[in-house]
Amino acid sequence: MVKGPPTSSGSPTGTLTGFDVLTGRAPDPAGEPRPDALAELPLPDKLREVDLTLRPDRERAVDALEIAAYLEADGLNDESLRDRYGAGGLFAAAEWLYAQRGTGRALERPRREARPRFPWELAQRGPLYLLPGLCGLLIAQATPPVTGRAFVFAAAFGWGYSLLIASVRYAEPLGTPGRALRLTLWVGGACGLLGGALSALLWPGSGLWTTSLLWGTAMGGAVALAGAAAGVMLALGERGQVAGAFAPALLLGGMLYVLPSTGLAVAALAALAVFPVLLALRATRDGGELPARFVTLRPGLGLAAYGWALAAAFAGLSLRLGGWTMLPLVLSAGLLEAGVWNAQQGLQYVARQQGSFTLLVRRGAARVLGTALVYGLGLLSLLALLSAVRWLAAGWLGIGTPAPAGAAGPGTLGDLPFSDLSRAALVTVSAFGAALLLSTWLANQRRERWLLAFWLGFCLLLTLGVSPPALSLFAAFALLPLTLFTLYDLRSYR
Incomplete structure (x- = not known):
């Protein structure tokens, strides 16, 4: 065993291992972390990828030199480990990984970071x-x-x-x-x-x-x-x-x-x-x-076709319920985009924090489905508030109920916006909004072909006279299986 250089008091700073001698390293006077201390230190973020890929081999490694050989065989040299992964070099990275061998610390030590902020500016x-x-x-x-x-x-x-x-x-x-x-x-x-x-x-x-x-x-x-x-x-x-x-x-x-x-x-x-x-x-x-050139536009044609089918469904509901009833959906389009964006950022956050695949899917489902639920309930609350204001205004004007369409006059509500709100309209708009958010998230996951067929079927059923509230609720629940199936694909957490 080789002793390190003495400190100012004359005592050695620590014991050098054979690996230290072979690599020409020695503890500096400031006190460099020892291998046993490295086992307790969080692995650098950029080394987590290397940690995961080497874990099965590292569990059987007999020393850090073997880890270094694995790294070098994978094409990781001093330069790449220093520049790309933030390690001190090949042997420094090998020592750090060997100190945590067999523990799976990259999975058990999630990176500490702030939760994603809701992008209100998109509203x-x-x-x-x-x-x-x-x-x-x-x-x-x-x-x-x-x-x-x-x-x-x-x-x-x-x-x-x-x-x-x-x-x-x-x-x-x-x-x-x-x-x-x-x-x-x-x-x-x-x-x-x-x-x-x-x-x-x-x-x-x-x-x-x-x-x-x-x-x-x-x-x-x-x-x-x-x-x-x-x-x-x-x-x-x-x-x-x-x-x-x-x-x-x-x-x-x-x-x-x-x-x-x-x-x-x-x-x-x-x-x-x-x-x-x-x-x-x-x-x-x-x-x-x-x-x-047209070849640049071609990849987006599938998304455009899906959007046109969705626009046809929206237009069909507007004809059945009235354009003013569907206006909150248009005004909250920015909030819908912000919700989808925040849900995807949340999935990335969950993926970085959670090591269990089962828990990852559960938390991902809670994030996406919870966002759709909150958006639908928000639309329901807004329309309920408008309906309440309508009835309060009717009472202040001295009438029991709003005037029918086309009968506007002194002391009546007439054709004021949202004067024809009903329970059917409340259910339709809130359920369609939740379905719209799920559909937007699925479209971001490249499911536009399936969604195109789905919304074309929605338009067909609407044309055949199916009740808008029942059809909107069906759309929201019918998108749940595809959403859960997509969440089992790890590519959804990118």
Whole structure:
């Protein structure tokens, strides 16, 4: 046994092992951790991967040199262990791993970190998503009826198309795919023009068909182009620019609501199409690495098709219950995204803290299903509050019940928003919201093909006359098995 260098008092600092001599290491005067102390120290975070891969071999290792041989055989040298894993080198890492041999400390010692914070800043995305639609509605009320049908097509198209835009954005997470996002902008506008023209040809309405065609094409193109521009800016996190982009169109739309005129409607449509596009082009001035070709958009087509099926289901429920009833779902779209984001961050947190696979799945299920439940109950509470306010307002106005639709007058509620809320509407919106959150999380796990078939079936049953509350509850419960099955896939915790 070899003694270490003496300290200032003349006594040795500790006993050197044969491994210390072979590697040319010696305890420094400041007092370096001894091998027995290393067994009690937390393993460095970046060595946890090495710890897990070597654990079966390390249990049978007779000394640290054998561990070093395993590391070197796996292609881990001094440089990689120092730069990538934060170890002092090959022999330093081997000594640390050998000191904890056979204990599985990497699993038993979770990394200490703060729980993920709920991203409240995403909540404002819901009202921002509503801006293109609000501008389109203001313009449609003062223009021929064909523009309303073109608007419905463009709004439904934008729902799914925003998912395609997001997929393009995150195809290059370390840069801004400017050229590819500009391609989504122009393709979205072209689809809006074609859809608006098709709406005008199928339902021309009264007047000259050329006039209907022009109005329908202009409305479809403007709303689709504005929606694509908003999707691009929101994908890049430019929330302030989205609000500023639609300010001119909102101002002209408000003036059009008070003083309808053809010239003002044309100006509002132009403002709706031009200003968001200009700001979207400015936000994508960095070209990025992704090429502006159809092959770049192809991976997102499945998500877009799923989004269009979901938009059709939402539109069907709106026709059955009324658009105002479904408005909280649109306004809380940002909260839904934040809930899905927080649930996924929670899964990653659980995966880093939990070593048992069974407990991991249980805690993951509690995280995802609990988020869906909270979101559904939140919608239920909001609608219940609006319903209570409605009845209180009715009492203050001296009437027992709100007036029926179309009978508005002095002292009545008439067609005020949410004046027709019922128990069926409360159940439908809350259950559909919970199903929507589960569906969004599953879509992030690449289950869009199954979800496409699911929501197409939902639309079919809704068309056949199935009760919206029963169908929404069925949708929420039917998504539970797929959610639990997905949670058994470790890739869901990435």
